[in-house]
Amino acid sequence: MGYVAVKGGREAIENAFKYYRFLQVKGGSAPLEIEQIRDQLYLAVDRVMGEGSLYAPDLAALALKQSGGDTLEAAFMVRAYRTTQPRLCYSLPLETGRMRVIRRISAAFKDIPGGQILGPTPDYTLRLLNFRLAEEDGLAHRKALEQLFKDLPDVEPLPDNFPKIVSILRRDGLLIERDAIRADNDRIFDVTRESISFPADRSAAMQAMAMGETGGLLALAYSNMRGYGLLHPTIGELRVGYVPVEVKNPYTDQPEVIGDIKVTEAEIIYQMDDADGLPKFTLGYGLCFGHNETKAISMAVLDRSTQTREPRAPSEDQEFVLMHTDGVESMGFCNHFKLPHYVTFQSELDRLRRAQEKYEPEGLEG
Amino acid sequence: MRTVCHRKVNPTQMIFRTLVEGMSHPGRVYQMPAINEKVPWSNGLLAIVHTLFDHEIGFAVIESASQDQTSGEVYEATKASVVDLPEADYVIVEGSRSGGEIESASRGEPAFPDKGATIIYRLDSTNSGSGAPGDKIILTGPGINGRKAPQLSGLDRDEIALIREINSEYPLGVDCIFLNGQNQIMCLPRSTRIAFRPI
Amino acid sequence: MNLKDWKDKSKNENAHYSFAFIDEGAKREIRRKILKAIAIPGYQVPFGSRDMPLARGWGTGGIQVTLALIGPDEILKVIDQGADDSVNAVNIKKFVSKVTGAKLTEDTLEATLVQTRHRIPEEHMREGQILVLQVPIPEALRDVEASERETRRMHAEADYSAIWLHLYENIVRFKEITIGSRYPVMVNHRYIMDPSPIPRWDNPKLHMSANLYLFGAGREKRIYAIPPYTSVVCLEFEDHRFRVEDFGGAVCQRCGSAATFLDEMIADNSGRRRFVCSDTSFCTKQVELNANREHPLRAAGTGD
Numbered sequence: 001m002g003y004v005a006v007k008g009g010r011e012a013i014e015n016a017f018k019y020y021r022f023l024q025v026k027g028g029s030a031p032l033e034i035e036q037i038r039d040q041l042y043l044a045v046d047r048v049m050g051e052g053s054l055y056a057p058d059l060a061a062l063a064l065k066q067s068g069g070d071t072l073e074a075a076f077m078v079r080a081y082r083t084t085q086p087r088l089c090y091s092l093p094l095e096t097g098r099m100r101v102i103r104r105i106s107a108a109f110k111d112i113p114g115g116q117i118l119g120p121t122p123d124y125t126l127r128l129l130n131f132r133l134a135e136e137d138g139l140a141h142r143k144a145l146e147q148l149f150k151d152l153p154d155v156e157p158l159p160d161n162f163p164k165i166v167s168i169l170r171r172d173g174l175l176i177e178r179d180a181i182r183a184d185n186d187r188i189f190d191v192t193r194e195s196i197s198f199p200a201d202r203s204a205a206m207q208a209m210a211m212g213e214t215g216g217l218l219a220l221a222y223s224n225m226r227g228y229g230l231l232h233p234t235i236g237e238l239r240v241g242y243v244p245v246e247v248k249n250p251y252t253d254q255p256e257v258i259g260d261i262k263v264t265e266a267e268i269i270y271q272m273d274d275a276d277g278l279p280k281f282t283l284g285y286g287l288c289f290g291h292n293e294t295k296a297i298s299m300a301v302l303d304r305s306t307q308t309r310e311p312r313a314p315s316e317d318q319e320f321v322l323m324h325t326d327g328v329e330s331m332g333f334c335n336h337f338k339l340p341h342y343v344t345f346q347s348e349l350d351r352l353r354r355a356q357e358k359y360e361p362e363g364l365e366g
Numbered sequence: 367m368r369t370v371c372h373r374k375v376n377p378t379q380m381i382f383r384t385l386v387e388g389m390s391h392p393g394r395v396y397q398m399p400a401i402n403e404k405v406p407w408s409n410g411l412l413a414i415v416h417t418l419f420d421h422e423i424g425f426a427v428i429e430s431a432s433q434d435q436t437s438g439e440v441y442e443a444t445k446a447s448v449v450d451l452p453e454a455d456y457v458i459v460e461g462s463r464s465g466g467e468i469e470s471a472s473r474g475e476p477a478f479p480d481k482g483a484t485i486i487y488r489l490d491s492t493n494s495g496s497g498a499p500g501d502k503i504i505l506t507g508p509g510i511n512g513r514k515a516p517q518l519s520g521l522d523r524d525e526i527a528l529i530r531e532i533n534s535e536y537p538l539g540v541d542c543i544f545l546n547g548q549n550q551i552m553c554l555p556r557s558t559r560i561a562f563r564p565i
Numbered sequence: 566m567n568l569k570d571w572k573d574k575s576k577n578e579n580a581h582y583s584f585a586f587i588d589e590g591a592k593r594e595i596r597r598k599i600l601k602a603i604a605i606p607g608y609q610v611p612f613g614s615r616d617m618p619l620a621r622g623w624g625t626g627g628i629q630v631t632l633a634l635i636g637p638d639e640i641l642k643v644i645d646q647g648a649d650d651s652v653n654a655v656n657i658k659k660f661v662s663k664v665t666g667a668k669l670t671e672d673t674l675e676a677t678l679v680q681t682r683h684r685i686p687e688e689h690m691r692e693g694q695i696l697v698l699q700v701p702i703p704e705a706l707r708d709v710e711a712s713e714r715e716t717r718r719m720h721a722e723a724d725y726s727a728i729w730l731h732l733y734e735n736i737v738r739f740k741e742i743t744i745g746s747r748y749p750v751m752v753n754h755r756y757i758m759d760p761s762p763i764p765r766w767d768n769p770k771l772h773m774s775a776n777l778y779l780f781g782a783g784r785e786k787r788i789y790a791i792p793p794y795t796s797v798v799c800l801e802f803e804d805h806r807f808r809v810e811d812f813g814g815a816v817c818q819r820c821g822s823a824a825t826f827l828d829e830m831i832a833d834n835s836g837r838r839r840f841v842c843s844d845t846s847f848c849t850k851q852v853e854l855n856a857n858r859e860h861p862l863r864a865a866g867t868g869d
Binding site for chain 3: 010012013076077079080082083084086087192193194195197198199319323328329331332333334335336339340341342343344345346347348349350351352354355358359
């Protein structure tokens, strides 16, 4: 009688992890330092912070190192860490008007008060591989810094604040007013504490998208821009910069700044609607941790599209958008199909065999 | 396997398990773990409250001269807020009768029947009624093998009849936990079918 | 806090985690929801569902239910596809034991708490035992309706015509109800429920059982329950009854059992089949029983 091995699972798992780790170390290259990842792969770090829903650049960098660069895995690790942290308090609402801007542009107007500040972006470069980056030595960064700051012309400092384009449009009566927050909605939904039901509160929807996976949000937003949806977006303002985070001191009741965070904010102007009577432009809004313009823009597109009064396309269906854009959930479920499913498959085999037994081809005589 | 956590289990875990058994077996009496220096509560109600209440829920207290004291104790222990009865997730009734007030407790909504309130009766008060002495209460339904009479004494027959009426549109309804002076509990979830038989 | 502080803090790793990993607030919410689930058999209670270090889709719902229940004196069994040593079960067992100190067992009857993926153990569990099932898709109506909003309405109104129609169309087309696992059941005469991807073989165990069943769907954020002694009826038509899987007379080649759910394995390139009990610990017990008897059961079937 043949013996079927049923043991060995434990050892196999341990070896699988060792092999995974082996692939990172086998080349013998110098171990990456967390600071290197945090500084030089900062956009990956920002993406992982956003999708992990935890503003902690060092931890996001560590997660990227541990995951071998898999941003879905890294975001997952950051989320799992987030769960273990005690909830101390809520911040006061962020005022992005107080942002210490490093980048601020508008596609709606050629010139805007404060100016078009291009800031750090590869947008205007040619995407040609720079092979000199493969030859940098240990002093390369120091030399690059010297070069950057050599012979800089005198420049005026940036203003502390830039007016919001959107506020100007509102003041001129061109932009729709947001619905006032309903009285029974002073409580801000917390998607990490409660499961969303539909139609979802706007605070729930925005939170879900703020921690959504960049590629998922992009795919749905793209579908909308291409025509699965009838929207024509114009970027009213895109900002990247540092916003102070304030909490109320529990003893003095006064707001205190506890630090600042880098965020990307997109305000997108859409075609007119006459819900208010007088036709006005409508608005989509996106905000995420770190510097991630693709995500903020996609989020703004989806914010607007899910408010469509007669949803027809997937990007206009709030339930569809919110249920399918969380990277940790989607990646987890996608990969869970690798788990053994032989029992359920056995059931399917049984059904198929029975159905085949009962099959009668059409058109047979007699 | 080396245990990573060093924090001890919270004694609310055993209280919770007792409630799970109670809710799974309506009508049966279960003894909650002893109240001693190892636990941060001084009575059975506070044990239950420590286990289930926190700032995320709202509660109301009914029918009691010591209403404010109970509310205060519960708030101090858990930071749960006192709310109006129809908004309450949990309702505490001091004694075996609510004076008809639980009629305004939330029974949930068709799409979310779980929003129906949980009523906690503290039967160790002095005014435990018993209603019409001649009736026997018969319970059937999920958790009950066949039929049984509730094992806890001190229930008020008219209050049970009121509960039955409130729960007559299942799955809407309320779920009840009865607590006595011996630190014992008995549960009647809304799924329990209640009948009265004259003895 | 900078990275150096984090590094120093993590040296005292034990200081980080609550008992059973999830914090007391999260446990309380899950506990409140578990009690509501027991009070409304078969109804899916929404819950907050925290992120866990195991991936969504890999049992985070089951784990959260287990962690909300478990005490340090618990005896825990974890299985996947019926096997104690399956990769997913091993991972989960390691994690839970690590954060609670609970004892582990492979014996269904010794366990106080059993967490399972896709099977109910062959041995009938007793009063006081709890079986926690991992659920990928908690919605029995999902195959006929994609929208959560709509399926919630259907449950609210007990409007189950769509799924009955789906079963009817199945029969018209294939002369059989072709649902393999996740076979829908009617619980306490009110809610149609998804029993999780257990094979049809296991469905009858849900009806009037002595133990409590709890179902956790972490990604979809739902908890539901079947209390003991609850009516659980598989959907069927009078002339097309519910049927369990048919192994065509095969028996387990390890223990000889003809009355358990079998794993069918492809033995070699010729496509020859080999059958073994899916419930590995039950199978091992049978093997030991057989060895203790004077005359072990003979294995029939397609084996050597």
